[in-house]
Amino acid sequence: MQLPDFDSIAIDPGVCGGRPFIAGTRMRVSDILEMLAGGATETEIVADFPYISEADIRACLSFAAHAANHPIVMAAE
Template identity: 45%
Template sequence: MQKITLHSSIVTDTFICHGKPTFKGTRIMVWQVLDMLAQGATREEITEAFPSISTRHIKAALTYAGLLAKEGYVLINLHEKIPA
């Protein structure tokens, strides 16, 4: 198993959701929250749909998406957590 922390709230694990980025401790994939945001969902609607995440997780998803858009990839340091 290879588990990588991409952000304090976002991880990838080859055995969870086929390695797609998820919120730590959940099986909620980051793309699901980003997709809801793109469709115009509010923070309240997202946290209602996914009660195990908070506004902090939504902000982490936006930060992650911003890094992908800016750089085209996200650098991963396997020895150091990325600050929230």
């Protein structure tokens, strides 16, 4: 299923264990985020995975920002 606000991101229970992924691929949003967190640049990711675009990477970042802005507050311990 394509997400209405995130054209590049899809969720399908039969693909990637139901985790969000870049539509048309099996590249999970979390894979992209982990590469960026590890210091990879958008250019490096696209060079290593030519079926991913810089727009897909920005969609992953936007999706993550949206997910992190969830209204449920975690209790501090």
